[in-house]
Amino acid sequence: MFEIDSSRLDLAQEFKRKPFGRHSADLQRILNRMRSEPFEGHYVLLRDGRFGPWKLAQLGRRPQDPMTLTGHIFDDRHQAEWAVFKLRWQRLTGQELPLD
Amino acid sequence: MLKIVGYTDRPSARPGEQLDFKVSCEGGANSFDSRIVRLICGDDGPISPGYKVVPVEAKVNGSYPGRQQKIDVGSYLLTQQPVTLHASAGFTLAAIVQGHWVDKEAPQVVLACHDLGHVGSVRGVALGLDRSGAGAVTVGDGRGQITLGTGRPLLPKHWYLLAASYDANDRRLTVIQRPLDRQFGEPEISEGSAVIPFNLPDMTAATLTIGASLLPGLSDRRQSQHHFDGKIEAPAIYAGYLDPTKINHPSWAPIPCIARWDFSRDIAAKIVKDQSGNGHDGELINLPNRAVTGANWHSETTNWRERPDLYGAIHFHSDDLYDMGWATDFTWELPNDLASGIYACELTTKDGGEDILPFFVLPPKGKVTASVAFLASTYTYLAYANSHHGYEDALSEVCYGALLELGPTEQFLKDRRDFGVSLYDRHRDGSGSCYSSWLRPILNTRPKRTIWNFNADLHITDWLQAIGQPYDIITDDRIHAEGVELLQNYRCVIAGTHPEYHSTAMLDAFERYQKDGGRLIYLGGNGFYWRIATNPAWPAAIELRRGEAGTRCYELPPGERYHAFTGEFGGLWRSQGRAPQKMLGVGFVTEGFDASSYYLRLADSFDPRAAFIFDGIGPDDRIGDFGILGGAAGLELDASDPELGTPAHALILASSVEHSNVFLLTPEEMLAGFPGLDAIENAKCRAELVFFETPSGGAVFSTGSIGWASSLSHNGYDNNVSRLTLNVLRRFLDPEPFA
Numbered sequence: 001m002f003e004i005d006s007s008r009l010d011l012a013q014e015f016k017r018k019p020f021g022r023h024s025a026d027l028q029r030i031l032n033r034m035r036s037e038p039f040e041g042h043y044v045l046l047r048d049g050r051f052g053p054w055k056l057a058q059l060g061r062r063p064q065d066p067m068t069l070t071g072h073i074f075d076d077r078h079q080a081e082w083a084v085f086k087l088r089w090q091r092l093t094g095q096e097l098p099l100d
Numbered sequence: 101m102l103k104i105v106g107y108t109d110r111p112s113a114r115p116g117e118q119l120d121f122k123v124s125c126e127g128g129a130n131s132f133d134s135r136i137v138r139l140i141c142g143d144d145g146p147i148s149p150g151y152k153v154v155p156v157e158a159k160v161n162g163s164y165p166g167r168q169q170k171i172d173v174g175s176y177l178l179t180q181q182p183v184t185l186h187a188s189a190g191f192t193l194a195a196i197v198q199g200h201w202v203d204k205e206a207p208q209v210v211l212a213c214h215d216l217g218h219v220g221s222v223r224g225v226a227l228g229l230d231r232s233g234a235g236a237v238t239v240g241d242g243r244g245q246i247t248l249g250t251g252r253p254l255l256p257k258h259w260y261l262l263a264a265s266y267d268a269n270d271r272r273l274t275v276i277q278r279p280l281d282r283q284f285g286e287p288e289i290s291e292g293s294a295v296i297p298f299n300l301p302d303m304t305a306a307t308l309t310i311g312a313s314l315l316p317g318l319s320d321r322r323q324s325q326h327h328f329d330g331k332i333e334a335p336a337i338y339a340g341y342l343d344p345t346k347i348n349h350p351s352w353a354p355i356p357c358i359a360r361w362d363f364s365r366d367i368a369a370k371i372v373k374d375q376s377g378n379g380h381d382g383e384l385i386n387l388p389n390r391a392v393t394g395a396n397w398h399s400e401t402t403n404w405r406e407r408p409d410l411y412g413a414i415h416f417h418s419d420d421l422y423d424m425g426w427a428t429d430f431t432w433e434l435p436n437d438l439a440s441g442i443y444a445c446e447l448t449t450k451d452g453g454e455d456i457l458p459f460f461v462l463p464p465k466g467k468v469t470a471s472v473a474f475l476a477s478t479y480t481y482l483a484y485a486n487s488h489h490g491y492e493d494a495l496s497e498v499c500y501g502a503l504l505e506l507g508p509t510e511q512f513l514k515d516r517r518d519f520g521v522s523l524y525d526r527h528r529d530g531s532g533s534c535y536s537s538w539l540r541p542i543l544n545t546r547p548k549r550t551i552w553n554f555n556a557d558l559h560i561t562d563w564l565q566a567i568g569q570p571y572d573i574i575t576d577d578r579i580h581a582e583g584v585e586l587l588q589n590y591r592c593v594i595a596g597t598h599p600e601y602h603s604t605a606m607l608d609a610f611e612r613y614q615k616d617g618g619r620l621i622y623l624g625g626n627g628f629y630w631r632i633a634t635n636p637a638w639p640a641a642i643e644l645r646r647g648e649a650g651t652r653c654y655e656l657p658p659g660e661r662y663h664a665f666t667g668e669f670g671g672l673w674r675s676q677g678r679a680p681q682k683m684l685g686v687g688f689v690t691e692g693f694d695a696s697s698y699y700l701r702l703a704d705s706f707d708p709r710a711a712f713i714f715d716g717i718g719p720d721d722r723i724g725d726f727g728i729l730g731g732a733a734g735l736e737l738d739a740s741d742p743e744l745g746t747p748a749h750a751l752i753l754a755s756s757v758e759h760s761n762v763f764l765l766t767p768e769e770m771l772a773g774f775p776g777l778d779a780i781e782n783a784k785c786r787a788e789l790v791f792f793e794t795p796s797g798g799a800v801f802s803t804g805s806i807g808w809a810s811s812l813s814h815n816g817y818d819n820n821v822s823r824l825t826l827n828v829l830r831r832f833l834d835p836e837p838f839a
């Protein structure tokens with residue numbers, strides 16, 4: 001299994017600059033790993049209004065199980081993608097991402 | 101929480117016809133308002149054209165009393181004729197079953213005989229599974245009830261004989277389960293037996309159900325419960341006691357038969373005949389799966405029509421839904437002078453609830469009121485109806501290239517399985533969904549939703565309105581029913597952003613239209629991809645049997661890929677010799693939902709035959725490097741392929757570029773996996789603009805991208821996507837034949 005190199009802050013910065021669209025091959029490997037997390041605990045965004053804000057939540061064990069709010073609220077989807085990237089970075093590397 | 105929802109009794113109508121509107125106030129409001137509008141644009145996003153409607157003076161505009169309407173979800177078989185069961189003489193029940201959701205921790209009924217007139221505790225008998233998933237029988241005398249199980253949960257997706265008998269002489273109740281394909285460590289038979297502490301009453305007006313039981317004491321409506329998720333075969337009920345360990349097959353026992361059913365007969369029918377001769381025919385409720393392999397199927401054939409005797413099972417699901425069955429709140433007789441168009445009924449409540457339920461108005465039969473028709477992809481809208489797929493599949497995010505988002509509609513549907521599933525979902529027991537019906541609120545076929553299917557198609561009607569082009573609306577369901585007659589008087593037909601699902605009759609109609617010189621503009625991606633089927637017994641539904649090819653969210657088991665409705669082989673049209681490249685010049689190659697891009701002109705675009713298309717567009721212009729999605733080439737993309745039928749003379753005018761790593765080659769394009777499948781490395785992952793002429797003076801223009809229409813409105817409709825589309829439309833409406 002591909003492991004994330006926690007020293008590659010350049011790839012984290014690349015994602016922050018552009019969360020959607022073409023990415024470098026090295027960043028894409030990181031994203032593939034992060035976005036393929038298991039169903040239980042998978043991050044999703046909940047939107048109650050037509051155009052935001054977005055609340056971060058995690059899926060339950062099964063599709064019919066309730067979701068759990070994490071407490072994070074975002075005004076736009078770029079913010080949300082970056083916040084989840086940092087959460088997953090910490091979980092998968094064991095180290096906090098030293099970038100805002 | 102959606103506070104009000106509704107549906108019409110069918111998707112399309114013509115002037116003079118009636119539409120029934122059925123409304124439920126889910127938020128508790130006791131009244132609601134209705135207003136009929138003509139829909140122009142449904143996209144109310146910050147950089148979008150906005151929600152645009154034209155109010156319609158309609159007799160049904162006004163206020164109505166409101167209430168929440170009930171839903172009976174889950175499939176089962178229900179007999180109509182009252183049953184007499186002399187429990188004092190004993191009885192025997194048997195069936196072959198294959199449980200698919202054994203661990204759901206709820207009772208599941210295979211065959212029930214209950215006195216429904218008795219309010220309160222169960223009065224009667226039910227064979228099924230107990231909460232542990234073991235074979236079980238439940239009996240009740242109306243005061244108390246007992247469930248007796250075998251103590252051994254079934255193995256999921258394995259066949260068992262279940263049987264239960266009651267010996268009235270000593271009040272002994274016995275239940276057995278016998279595996280038909282015994283696995284290592286399984287006993288030959290598992291049994292439970294006990295003397296019950298009360299006498300079971302004789303019943304003279306009981307009701308037989310298969311796959312669920314009914315709540316007793318409801319005189320005004322029907323409510324099922326305790327659904328069995330899985331396959332049931334050859335259920336039967338007998339008068340008198342028979343040692344259940346002596347039963348070899350449920351369909352025969354040396355005691356009088358009360359009722360037995362053979363599900364391999366009349367597979368397309370809604371009524372299942374009782375084979376006992378006692379007339380206990382049953383009606384299937386909520387469209388369970390037929391044409392599924394039975395216990396005696398061992399790969400002899402994959403086509404149920406060749407050996408229906410191997411297809412004696414029905415697969416029931418607790419989340420099957422055909423008809424909500426709601427009461428009609430009002431009926432609108434469409435005025436004779438109502439213009440063809442996409443209309444909607446705006447439903448609102450004082451507590452802030454809103455639902456906007458669309459319907460499609462065609463011109464009077466046999467008439468056209470414009471030279472161009474826009475085809476509303478009603479079968480595709482239906483295929484996606486109330487889809488849960490995105491948030492029930494852990495791989496969605498990596499496929500989409502973005503975090504999953506659940507808006508109010510998705511959150512509502514996640515909590516409300518009783519609104520049914522789409523053709524993209526798996527049932528709760530894990531099996532793929534094969535049916536979708538109109539007779540329910542379809543909450544993702546609405547304006548003010550994601551730019552997808554219906555709401556994306558409204559970008560095209562918005563554009564037609566903006567350029568002043570009169571148009572008629574036609575629909576998939578009406579082409580299926582009426583054939584080429586519906587198309588033939590239009591000089592040009594525009595197919596929308598994602599016309600993905602089509603029946604044989606529809607393809608035949610388009611083939612005839614094209615042969616006769618019809619002009620077709622296809623402003624979408626992943627079009628004409630899957631085959632669907634219909635059935636007069638279930639007129640509001642479509643059926644899909646997804647097979648071993650295609651970009652798909654499940655694959656049906658071997659032997660279950662022929663439609664029950666028609667017997668036709670299901671799956672991709674490409675797999676059946678009718679690839680979309682033949683009809684449109686392009687066919688599906690890739691998809692991605694993170695970012696959209698643009699097209700660059702290719703050498704063919706400078707061919708004199710294409711000059712009319714590029715009038716006013718520079719040779720190096722980026723086509724569609726703008727729009728609501730950020731680009732005209734996005735979401736799902738199609739390209740040409742001569743081997744699949746793109747005509748040799750077709751002009752490949754432009755190709756999209758710079759798609760992300762998320763756009764991967766569709767599986768049917770690969771014979772084996774290989775590195776380099778994404779759009780950065782694989783040149784096949786792109787959209788193409790294609791034009792070709794057809795015999796008899798017709799022509800085809802295809803954009804090969806779902807995203808195309810979302811760029812039409814950019815810069816006040818003054819942009820090269822709008823310009824190019826208008827160039828094509830003007831020429832396609834010119835009666836001068838293409839030579």
